[in-house]
Amino acid sequence: MRFNSFYKQNKKRTEMIKTKQKNQEDFSLELFTELNENLHNIKKLLDEPSDLMIREFTIGNTDHRCAIVYIEGLTDKLLIDTSVIKNIQMETEDSDKKLADKANDVVDQFYNKVLSIGKVEKVLSLDQVSYAILSGNTALYIDGTDQVLIIGSKGWENRSIEEPISEALIRGPRDGFIENLQTNTVMIRRRIRDANLRFKSYQVGRRSKKDLVVAYIDGIINPDIVKEVNRRLKTIDLDDAPETGFIEEWIEDNFLSPFPQFSHTERPDKAVAALMQGKVVILLDGTPFILMGPLTFGDTLQSPEDYYERWIVGSLLRMLRYLGAFIAVFLPALYIALVSFHPGMIPSKLAFSIAASREGVPFPAFIEAFLMEITMELLREAGIRLPKPIGQTIGIVGGLVIGEAAVAAGFVSPIMVIVVAITAVSSFSMPSYSTALAFRMIRFAFMGAAALFGLYGIILAYIAVNIHLVNLRSLGFPYTTPFAPSFLRDWRDLVIRSPITTLTKRPKYMQTDDEERMGNKKGGQ
Amino acid sequence: MKSFEYGDEEIGEIEIFFIVASFMIAVGVLTLPRLLAESTQFSDGWVSLVIAGIISISFIWVTAKLASRFPNQTFFTYASLICSKPVAAVFTIGIAIYFVALTAYETRVLAVITKQYLFDQTPLEVIALLFLLVVVYAVSGTRVGVIRLNILFLPIILVIAVLLMLLNIQYFEVKNLTPAFTTSWAGYWKGTTESFFSISGFAGLLFYMKFVNRPKKAPKYAMFGVCVPLGLYLLLYVMAIGVFNTETTATLVYPTVELAKEAEIPGGFLERFESLFLTIWIMAIFNTTSLAYDVSLMAFCSVFGKVKKTTFIFVLTPIIYLVAMFPEDVGEVELMAKFLNYPILIISIIIPVTLLLLAKLRGIKGNG
Known part of the structure; x- marks a missing residue:
C-alpha cells in the first residue's frame, strides 16, 4: 500500500512537472525578426532571473531599436558600456555615416565597423544565445533580424593567483592554478x-x-x-x-x-x-x-624540487621518500608482526624494554596499533576540516595530549606511540596526496595481514600488492614501468635524480615522438 | 585498449634473462650446499657445480634455439609441425603435468620451511593454502604481469643473498676449503647430477619464447640468465663450506638457512637474520611457483585451445593443493623431489635436443 501511495505521489509530481513545462511552452526556441518577441523568449527561457540584464536602446540618432542581454556579474560591465553601448549610440552621429537599410546588413555593419571588441560572432539559434549568455557573454539583438551577435565579454571575480597550499615548496615558482x-x-x-x-x-x-x-x-x-x-x-x-x-x-x-x-x-x-x-x-x-x-609508480614519489635543488640533494631526498613510503606502509605491520609473532627477532634488550612498556597494556599489539592508527587518521581528518588556526591546535592537543594521556593511562605502550608518530610523519613526506592516501589505506591491510600471519602475512600481502601493481595500467601504460618493464636509461631519473646534463633524453617508457631533450653541448664550467 | 609497444603479448630479451634466472633460484639454493658436501670433499663441489652449470647452459641454448626458430608460435604448434600432432600433444601435456607437480612441490616445501623457521604454530595446510591463493592471484592476471613480478623481485632476492654472504664473511675460514681436488671421479659425478637438477634448464622457455619480440637475441640472454643462479650457488656453496666445513654442511638440512642463522646484522637492530632471509626468500619461491603454474596453464591452453585460462585455474588449483598436501612428512617430500628430477632429463634435455635435430634434419622453420 505504501509503495502504491508513493507511486501515486510520484505520478502527481511528474504530472506537475509536465504542466510546468507546458506553461513554459508559451515561448518558442527559435529566433524571430521581432525584437520584442526575442526578448520575451529569452526572458521566459531563463524564467526572468533577477540577474538577467536587458538594456534596450536605439542605434545612433535613428529610431532603429536594439538590445543587449547579459547576466550581471558574469560580464565585464566596463567593456560593455564603453565598447558596445557607447559605440552603437554614437553610430551615425556624423552625417556622412548612414545606417544600412536592411537589418541583416546592420548586423554586418556592426560586426565590421561598430563593435570595437575582439571576440564577436554571429549565431542563429536561441540555444546558442542562452549558452553564450550563461557563460558570461553578451547577446546583441537588433530589431528586424533573426541574427544575434554574441560579444565576448566574460569577466567575473576571480581568486588571485596564490601559492598552492597543498603543494608547498621551499624553492620553485610560487604561483598556482586558480579556478579560472x-x-x-x-x-x-x-x-x-x-x-x-x-x-x-x-x-x-x-x-x-x-x-x-x-x-x-x-x-x-x-x-x-x-x-x-x-x-x-x-x-x-x-x-x-x-x-x-x-x-x-x-x-x-x-x-x-x-x-x-x-x-x-x-x-x-x-x-x-x-x-x-x-x-x-x-x-x-x-x-x-x-x-x-x-x-607511473616512480612519478608518485617525485617532487619538482628534486630538479630545482642540486642533483645530490635531489637524489638523497628522493631516496628518503622511498624510505618514507616503506615506513608509511610497513612500520605498524612490522611492529605487530615482531611483537606478536617473532619477538625473537627483536634485539633482546629492546625486546625487554618493549615487554616492560607493554606491561599492563590490556590489548594485543594489533588492537593497540589499530586504535592508535585510527586515532591518528581521525586527528588528521579533523585537522583538515577545522579552520586553520584551530586545526593546528587540534594537531598539538590531539598528538601530544592524547598520546601522552593514553600512555599514562596504560591504554597503549609508549613504543606504539612512537611507531604511530613515525608512520604519520613518513606518510606526510609523500609529495602526492593521493598516493599518500593509497599508502594509508594499504597500511591497514598490511596490519591485518601481520596480525593474522606475522611476517609471512606481510610478505604475502606485499606480493599481492605487487601483483596488483604489475597488472595496473595508467592510460594503457604499465604502472610499474620503468622498473618493470625495465628501461635502464630511465633509472637515471627514478630513485636517484642524476645531473641535468646527463638527462639528455626524455623518458623512454613514455615512447615519445621526440626523444632528445637537449643539444649536444655539454653543460658546466 | 591497445597499449603501444607494451602489448601484453610481447616481452624483450631482458625479460627472458630475468625469468630464466629467477625460475632457478628457489628452494634448491637452500639445500644445494648439503647435496654437494655429501658427495664431494672439501670445496671440490665447485667443480661439479661448474660442470653442471655448463651442461645446463648448453641445454638452455638448445632450448632457446629451438624455440627461437619458430617465433610467435606456441610449443604445441611447432612441435606438431616437427613431429605430428599426437606426439606434440603428449609432449605438451607431459610438460604441463610436470609443471603442475612442480608447483605443488614448491608450495609444499615453502610451507615446510615457513613452518619450521617462521611460524611454528600454524598448520601446514593453512600456510600452503595462503601461498597458493597468492600464486593463483598472480597467474590469473596477465601473463606479462607474472614476468614483471620476476623482474621486480629478483633484485631484492639477490640483494638479500649478497647480504647473507657479506654478513658471514667474518666466520669464513679459508682452511676449510683446502686441500683441493681430493674427490674421486664418482664423487664429482654424483655432485654434478645432484646439482644439475637445481640448475637445470628451464623448459618454460619453450613456451615463453612465443612472446619474445626479438627471438634472435634470446638464446644469448637465456644463457646469461643461467649464469646468475650459477654464480649465486657457487658463492653460497663456498661460503657454507668455509663457514661450516664439509662434514657439518653435509649434516645440515638447509645449510643456507643455517648460514643466515649465523649472520648478525651490524648494529644489532634486528636479530635472527634467518627469519628476514626466509621472508624475502618466499618471494624467490613465489617467483618459481608462479612461473611453473603459468607455464602449465600455457601448455594446457595451447593444447585445448577452446578452454579458458580461468577454467584451468579452477580445475588445477585444488589438484595442486591436494598433491602438495599428499606427502606425509619431510622424508616423503624429499622423495617427491627425487621423482620430480627424472622428468627434468626428458623435458629439458631429450625433448629440446630431439626436436631441434629433427627440425634441422627436416628443414622445418618458422615463418620468422
Missing part, C-alpha cells in the same frame, strides 16, 4: 612558447556544460595517448563535473585500485614538466587541480 580555466591555460602558455603546444577543448556536463581543455605538445607526445584520452573523454556523460576528480574517476583504467592512475597538481611548473615528458594534461574550468597522465 583561461588563467590556467595562460599560465602554461607563458611557460612554453612552442607553436606545437596544443589545447584541445571539450565540454563536459550535460547541464553544467563546463569547459575542459586537454593540453599536450605535439611532436613530443605519443599520438596514441592523445587518441586514447580523446576516446575516453568522449564517453563522459555526467550532468556536472565539479572537480577534475570526476573526470579522473571516469577515465581511469581501474577504478577498483587503491592507487591513483592520474596525478593531480595545482602547480603550473609541474604541469609543464609533465608536458615536456610527453604526458597529457587535463584542465577543467572551476578547479585549480589539473590532471596529468599517464602516471
Whole structure:
C-alpha cells in the first residue's frame, strides 16, 4: 500500500512537472525578426532571473531599436558600456555615416565597423544565445533580424593567483592554478612558447556544460595517448563535473585500485614538466587541480624540487621518500608482526624494554596499533576540516595530549606511540596526496595481514600488492614501468635524480615522438 | 585498449634473462650446499657445480634455439609441425603435468620451511593454502604481469643473498676449503647430477619464447640468465663450506638457512637474520611457483585451445593443493623431489635436443 501511495505521489509530481513545462511552452526556441518577441523568449527561457540584464536602446540618432542581454556579474560591465553601448549610440552621429537599410546588413555593419571588441560572432539559434549568455557573454539583438551577435565579454571575480597550499615548496615558482580555466591555460602558455603546444577543448556536463581543455605538445607526445584520452573523454556523460576528480574517476583504467592512475597538481611548473615528458594534461574550468597522465609508480614519489635543488640533494631526498613510503606502509605491520609473532627477532634488550612498556597494556599489539592508527587518521581528518588556526591546535592537543594521556593511562605502550608518530610523519613526506592516501589505506591491510600471519602475512600481502601493481595500467601504460618493464636509461631519473646534463633524453617508457631533450653541448664550467 | 609497444603479448630479451634466472633460484639454493658436501670433499663441489652449470647452459641454448626458430608460435604448434600432432600433444601435456607437480612441490616445501623457521604454530595446510591463493592471484592476471613480478623481485632476492654472504664473511675460514681436488671421479659425478637438477634448464622457455619480440637475441640472454643462479650457488656453496666445513654442511638440512642463522646484522637492530632471509626468500619461491603454474596453464591452453585460462585455474588449483598436501612428512617430500628430477632429463634435455635435430634434419622453420 505504501509503495502504491508513493507511486501515486510520484505520478502527481511528474504530472506537475509536465504542466510546468507546458506553461513554459508559451515561448518558442527559435529566433524571430521581432525584437520584442526575442526578448520575451529569452526572458521566459531563463524564467526572468533577477540577474538577467536587458538594456534596450536605439542605434545612433535613428529610431532603429536594439538590445543587449547579459547576466550581471558574469560580464565585464566596463567593456560593455564603453565598447558596445557607447559605440552603437554614437553610430551615425556624423552625417556622412548612414545606417544600412536592411537589418541583416546592420548586423554586418556592426560586426565590421561598430563593435570595437575582439571576440564577436554571429549565431542563429536561441540555444546558442542562452549558452553564450550563461557563460558570461553578451547577446546583441537588433530589431528586424533573426541574427544575434554574441560579444565576448566574460569577466567575473576571480581568486588571485596564490601559492598552492597543498603543494608547498621551499624553492620553485610560487604561483598556482586558480579556478579560472583561461588563467590556467595562460599560465602554461607563458611557460612554453612552442607553436606545437596544443589545447584541445571539450565540454563536459550535460547541464553544467563546463569547459575542459586537454593540453599536450605535439611532436613530443605519443599520438596514441592523445587518441586514447580523446576516446575516453568522449564517453563522459555526467550532468556536472565539479572537480577534475570526476573526470579522473571516469577515465581511469581501474577504478577498483587503491592507487591513483592520474596525478593531480595545482602547480603550473609541474604541469609543464609533465608536458615536456610527453604526458597529457587535463584542465577543467572551476578547479585549480589539473590532471596529468599517464602516471607511473616512480612519478608518485617525485617532487619538482628534486630538479630545482642540486642533483645530490635531489637524489638523497628522493631516496628518503622511498624510505618514507616503506615506513608509511610497513612500520605498524612490522611492529605487530615482531611483537606478536617473532619477538625473537627483536634485539633482546629492546625486546625487554618493549615487554616492560607493554606491561599492563590490556590489548594485543594489533588492537593497540589499530586504535592508535585510527586515532591518528581521525586527528588528521579533523585537522583538515577545522579552520586553520584551530586545526593546528587540534594537531598539538590531539598528538601530544592524547598520546601522552593514553600512555599514562596504560591504554597503549609508549613504543606504539612512537611507531604511530613515525608512520604519520613518513606518510606526510609523500609529495602526492593521493598516493599518500593509497599508502594509508594499504597500511591497514598490511596490519591485518601481520596480525593474522606475522611476517609471512606481510610478505604475502606485499606480493599481492605487487601483483596488483604489475597488472595496473595508467592510460594503457604499465604502472610499474620503468622498473618493470625495465628501461635502464630511465633509472637515471627514478630513485636517484642524476645531473641535468646527463638527462639528455626524455623518458623512454613514455615512447615519445621526440626523444632528445637537449643539444649536444655539454653543460658546466 | 591497445597499449603501444607494451602489448601484453610481447616481452624483450631482458625479460627472458630475468625469468630464466629467477625460475632457478628457489628452494634448491637452500639445500644445494648439503647435496654437494655429501658427495664431494672439501670445496671440490665447485667443480661439479661448474660442470653442471655448463651442461645446463648448453641445454638452455638448445632450448632457446629451438624455440627461437619458430617465433610467435606456441610449443604445441611447432612441435606438431616437427613431429605430428599426437606426439606434440603428449609432449605438451607431459610438460604441463610436470609443471603442475612442480608447483605443488614448491608450495609444499615453502610451507615446510615457513613452518619450521617462521611460524611454528600454524598448520601446514593453512600456510600452503595462503601461498597458493597468492600464486593463483598472480597467474590469473596477465601473463606479462607474472614476468614483471620476476623482474621486480629478483633484485631484492639477490640483494638479500649478497647480504647473507657479506654478513658471514667474518666466520669464513679459508682452511676449510683446502686441500683441493681430493674427490674421486664418482664423487664429482654424483655432485654434478645432484646439482644439475637445481640448475637445470628451464623448459618454460619453450613456451615463453612465443612472446619474445626479438627471438634472435634470446638464446644469448637465456644463457646469461643461467649464469646468475650459477654464480649465486657457487658463492653460497663456498661460503657454507668455509663457514661450516664439509662434514657439518653435509649434516645440515638447509645449510643456507643455517648460514643466515649465523649472520648478525651490524648494529644489532634486528636479530635472527634467518627469519628476514626466509621472508624475502618466499618471494624467490613465489617467483618459481608462479612461473611453473603459468607455464602449465600455457601448455594446457595451447593444447585445448577452446578452454579458458580461468577454467584451468579452477580445475588445477585444488589438484595442486591436494598433491602438495599428499606427502606425509619431510622424508616423503624429499622423495617427491627425487621423482620430480627424472622428468627434468626428458623435458629439458631429450625433448629440446630431439626436436631441434629433427627440425634441422627436416628443414622445418618458422615463418620468422
